[in-house]
Amino acid sequence: MKTKILVSACLMGFKVRYNGSHKDEVQHTLSRWQEEGRLVVHCPELAAGLPVPRLPAEIVGGEGNDVMADRAKIVESDGRDVTAHYQLAAWLALDAARSAGCEAALLTDGSPTCGSRTIYNGLFQGAKKPGDGVAAALLRQHGIRVFSGEQIDELILWVNEKEKMNDPV
């Protein structure tokens, strides 16, 4: 069976920051996956009803796992607590992934929702720290492999290896 992948909507068009020397090959693979119906394009924040445009939001006092466990919060740049909206966004991302049978996710890094390697540090100074956003954290908690937009190579390798093991001929 072909592996399905949840993809951050804002990564579509594949305008991802990708610095590899074989960019064409990567883009070809992603286009093929799209044609094969493997990609489930989703924006958790839009699904949760957050408006466009919206104020920047950052995780304060922890990272995505802490927010999902109510040990940290997410606030907008004007100080408004939007934790509940972002927790809902995470659950909707998990629901979208599970409903479509996704085993992996390719997410935009840096976001308080989709970040998977880095998030902003909660001080609204443009500085990042290591950590997951809420959706990345929840997806991982439920066994879905999460890759950032900068890890497309690793995702392709992971999918190829997995499918080779399932169909060794």
Ligand code: SF4
């Ligand atoms: S990074 Fe933000 S805008 Fe992009 S898909 Fe995730 S929630 Fe939506």
